[in-house]
Amino acid sequence: MNWKREEPEAARALVKEIARLVEGPLRLMEVCGTHTVSIFRAGIRAMMPPGLELISGPGCPVCVTPTGEIDRAVELARRPEVVLLTFGDLMRVPGSRGSLAQARAEGADVRVILSPLDAVAVAEGEPRKKVVFFAVGFETTSPAIAWAVKEARRRGLENFYLLPCQRLIPPAIRALLSAGRTGVDGFILPGHVSVIIGRAPYLFIAREFGLPGVITGFEPLDILEGILMLLRQKKEGRAAIEIQYRRAVKEEGNPLALGLMEEVFRPADARWRGLGSIPSSGLLLRDGFSEMDAVQAFDLPYEEVKDPPGCLCGEILQGLKRPPDCPLFGRGCTPEAPIGPCMVSSEGTCAAYYKYGGISA
Amino acid sequence: MCLGIPCKVVSKGGDFAEVDFGGVKRQVSLLFCPEAEVGDYVLVHVGFAIQRLEEEDALQTLRLLQELGEQYLELEEGGA
Ligand code: SF4
Numbered sequence: 001m002n003w004k005r006e007e008p009e010a011a012r013a014l015v016k017e018i019a020r021l022v023e024g025p026l027r028l029m030e031v032c033g034t035h036t037v038s039i040f041r042a043g044i045r046a047m048m049p050p051g052l053e054l055i056s057g058p059g060c061p062v063c064v065t066p067t068g069e070i071d072r073a074v075e076l077a078r079r080p081e082v083v084l085l086t087f088g089d090l091m092r093v094p095g096s097r098g099s100l101a102q103a104r105a106e107g108a109d110v111r112v113i114l115s116p117l118d119a120v121a122v123a124e125g126e127p128r129k130k131v132v133f134f135a136v137g138f139e140t141t142s143p144a145i146a147w148a149v150k151e152a153r154r155r156g157l158e159n160f161y162l163l164p165c166q167r168l169i170p171p172a173i174r175a176l177l178s179a180g181r182t183g184v185d186g187f188i189l190p191g192h193v194s195v196i197i198g199r200a201p202y203l204f205i206a207r208e209f210g211l212p213g214v215i216t217g218f219e220p221l222d223i224l225e226g227i228l229m230l231l232r233q234k235k236e237g238r239a240a241i242e243i244q245y246r247r248a249v250k251e252e253g254n255p256l257a258l259g260l261m262e263e264v265f266r267p268a269d270a271r272w273r274g275l276g277s278i279p280s281s282g283l284l285l286r287d288g289f290s291e292m293d294a295v296q297a298f299d300l301p302y303e304e305v306k307d308p309p310g311c312l313c314g315e316i317l318q319g320l321k322r323p324p325d326c327p328l329f330g331r332g333c334t335p336e337a338p339i340g341p342c343m344v345s346s347e348g349t350c351a352a353y354y355k356y357g358g359i360s361a
Numbered sequence: 362m363c364l365g366i367p368c369k370v371v372s373k374g375g376d377f378a379e380v381d382f383g384g385v386k387r388q389v390s391l392l393f394c395p396e397a398e399v400g401d402y403v404l405v406h407v408g409f410a411i412q413r414l415e416e417e418d419a420l421q422t423l424r425l426l427q428e429l430g431e432q433y434l435e436l437e438e439g440g441a
Contacts, residue, residue: 034363061362087407089362115408117390137407140363143393144409192363195404195412248365248404248412257393257411347362 011047014224019049021231027053027183028230029319031169032190033060033347034218040356042220052227055182055319056352058172058275059190061136062089062345063317066273067305069165070095073134076163076298077108083126085119086134088112093341096305100134116148123152123160132161132294140192142166142283143257146264149289161294164283167270169193170201171281175272177209182319186230187213188223191245196261198253199241206239217245264289273307273341274314313340316349323353330354365404367414370397380405 030036036056039045045054058064074095077084084100091101091112104110109129113119116133123131135145145166152160169190176182189202194215205213212233216226226244233240243249263286270282285293294300307314310328315321323329323342333339335351342348368380368387378391380403389403394410397403403410 032363087362117388117408136362138363140365140406140411143411144390144407147390147392147409190363192365192404192406192411195365247414250412254393254411256395260392345362 010221011224014221014228015047015049018052018224018228018231021228021235022049022052023235025051025053026185026231026234027055027319028186028188028227029055029057029182029184030188030216030223031057031059031173032188032193033063033345033349034192035059035188035190035216035223036349036352037347038218038220038223040352042223043356044220044223047224048227054188054227055184055322056316056349057176057182057319058272058317059169060342060345060347060349061138061141061167062087062093063313063341063348064167064172064272064274065090065093065136065165065341066271067094067096067307068271068302070099071097071303071305072295072300073163074098074100074103076132076134076294076300077103077110078106079130079298081130083109083111083122083129083131084134085111085113085122085131087114087136089345089347090134090136092338093344094308094339116144119148120151120155120157120160123157124155127159130159130161132163132298134163134165136165136167138167138169138190138193139196139261140190142265143196143254143261146260149264149285149292150260152292153289161292161297162285163294164265164285166265166283167272168267168281168283170197170204171267171278172272172275173202173205175275175278175281176318177205177211179318184211184319186211186234188226188230189213189215189241191215191217191222191249194243194245194249194253196254196257198249199243199251202241206241210239212239213241215241215243215245215249217248272317274317308339311340313342313350316342323350326350330357363406365406365411367402368405368410370399370401370403370410373397373399378403378410380410 119133265283267280268284312326338344342350
């Protein structure tokens with residue numbers, strides 16, 4: 001990590017203060033994959049005083065997508081009339097019958113897009129094909145996906161479909177806490193999810209589970225400050241949801257983005273890798289848009305698939321195990337030849353450990 | 362995947378704006394951020410501005426996020 005000139009000093013001060021406040025063993029979970037990467041790049045785990053452990057949670061939309069959903073996308077992609085659109089990180093995630101990248105190598109029309117803006121453009125440009133957008137993402141991305149659905153409707157495109165696979169963060173945190181296995185003492189909450197949803201959806205963490213949470217930015221100093229704010233709450237015996245990332249996160253989130261998301265989607269139970277089915281943690285198209293739902297239009301049954309043998313992704317996503325605990329880590333499972341999604345995604349915990357390895361957690 | 366990259370708005374027309382991301386010009390939607398004006402910094406995620414930022418703050422976060430952004434784009438292109 002290249003720290004800016006004046007930063008190491010500020011960081012040292014923050015780390016000193018953090019060390020001063022740590023009283024007993026403490027486990028803080030960062031929920032977001034972008035945090036995981038920042039924490040590793042900046043070497044923040046190694047700066048933490050003894051007793052303070054940072055653990056990674058289920059925070060990457062690619063990693064939490066279960067194998068059965070990948071299989072559905074691969075099956076669709078293999079149909080001759082279909083163009084399948086996906087964000088890049090999903091290409092190499094292994095399904096039980098190969099990945100999207102393999103399907104493409106075998107002739108399927110799979111295309112990587114950077115934005116839902118492109119999805120609508122492709123559907124318009126290929127009127128004789130059925131264009132399916134395999135949509136993954138958390139609340140940060142879902143408003144843009146909602147735009148694509150509404151825009152396809154506005155332009156009268158009859159060949160645009162959505163394979164909706166988005167997930168919502170607060171229900172996953174609730175499921176983790178209700179399972180009661182992670183032993184987390186506080187949450188470093190995701191900054192960009194919170195730009196959209198604001199502070200209120202996390203209040204249950206403090207009210208029902210008595211734990212603090214801080215909505216945190218992604219600069220090394222942001223993260224150190226977020227940790228410090230958590231420790232101050234602990235010290236003062238408080239449990240509240242606070243915002244460190246003030247420059248981007250408003251109390252109420254982004255009402256325009258939330259409004260569009262709610263107009264197009266409704267919450268539904270959804271499966272997460274490692275966490276199973278979680279109530280109201282996914283999004284399905286509302287009735288007015290349901291003819292664009294690829295699952296219905298193409299009659300795609302869901303088949304439950306077990307994780308690859310030996311892969312500990314499920315436990316890693318719950319913060320129960322660390323990548324080095326996996327017998328395949330670095331031996332059989334590497335970013336070049338990944339076995340589980342935590343090694344495929346650039347924000348996966350296994351990939352972060354592998355790339356910036358040697359830092360003890 | 363929830364990366365947001367601070368970009369400066371260089372021109373604006375309707376729901377869309379042209380932004381400067383480390384010298385590269387990109388079209389982004391202002392649907393969720395209609396108040397952004399030319400010269401403002403906005404947080405951009407998958408082609409959409411999701412929040413307007415104060416300039417000073419944007420400059421502060423720009424470097425790390427650009428680094429991450431490049432890595433992310435490389436990976437996306439690598440998959441393409
Ligand atoms: S190292 Fe590979 S096989 Fe092991 S848990 Fe991580 S992704 Fe799964």
